[in-house]
Amino acid sequence: MKFYSEEITFKTKGNCDIVNITDKIETVRINSGFSNGLCSIFAVGSTTGITTLEYESGLLKDLPELLNKLIPKNQRYNHDDTWGDGNGFSHLRSALFKTNFSIPLINSQLVLGTWQQVVFIDFDNRPRNRRIIVQLIGE
């Protein structure tokens, strides 16, 4: 059993920008040289999230629309009184989606469904420089 870790950085547009990070994770997997194990992904920051989604244009509209209904952007939150940066909704969305995810690695393949891509979501209300940590435990 060995351990391998890489940090990945990229820019986002914020405002529920959904970034397909599947290929970035696969590159780390190749760099690790591991064939079997667990791949764990972590997004740094309290207005981020990681999950899986079929990466197609319909759902890329549906998910932000759903979030605007469940945790509206245009609403005053107590957080906004503290900092005045108007991103209370971003923190709440991140707390709900959470910033970690993990995928099995079996026979040199990260196991995902055919329509299942790993996505990073930037819940913040402005463009950001983001970083994620991709770790593999395996052999």
Add this chain to the structure above:
Amino acid sequence: MKFYSEEITFKTKGNCDIVNITDKIETVRINSGFSNGLCSIFAVGSTTGITTLEYESGLLKDLPELLNKLIPKNQRYNHDDTWGDGNGFSHLRSALFKTNFSIPLINSQLVLGTWQQVVFIDFDNRPRNRRIIVQLIGE
């Protein structure tokens, strides 16, 4: 430290079918022979989810009712314009619940609360053949 992995397959009824997979996971744990470590579970597919729930008849009705309120089935999503399979709501529910989970293994016991069972939820709108990957990292 060693690594053990098994794939489990089963049929679901779809439509928010909630399957208690606790015993299936315990069987893999026994097969592994491990006493201490981490057990990681992954559901393959973009309309699935894994979480914990007290597996009793009341909550088995409450959770689908809640989801019908938060992410309604009878609503048109942009995803449905893409594929015409009418399961946009299924993808959104899966993105929110996420398809991975992990449990500690301590002294040959998977640590769960008394009323805490591990469940697979099929968010799709039709019966499906499903597979999950159960992995143990430990000794």
Add this chain to the structure above:
Amino acid sequence: MKFYSEEITFKTKGNCDIVNITDKIETVRINSGFSNGLCSIFAVGSTTGITTLEYESGLLKDLPELLNKLIPKNQRYNHDDTWGDGNGFSHLRSALFKTNFSIPLINSQLVLGTWQQVVFIDFDNRPRNRRIIVQLIGE
């Protein structure tokens, strides 16, 4: 690669009590002596949750308010007919937030954003004694 595990116990007030457990996790990390690896946290119990949140007074009000809107406390759930303990909403909130989380450990630092704290949420409707398991896999 080695494995280290500790159980932590504490009291909560229930009723969406949000407890900052970041320092407790850091203490376990120090006890482990590990510098690199993965830190996995599990909350025992079907009315608990673990996620990250900026731990400031505004969001500590916003998150309970959001949950009262999405999964209201003052509503009858089928679960309450089963047990009469009136905490159906607590179980549903826990199923949505889930009871596990993990963080990377890099160069003797648990990687978190500046405003990102790890929190335990007690969704139950009364004070509870709680326990979480903190596990490290690393070296």
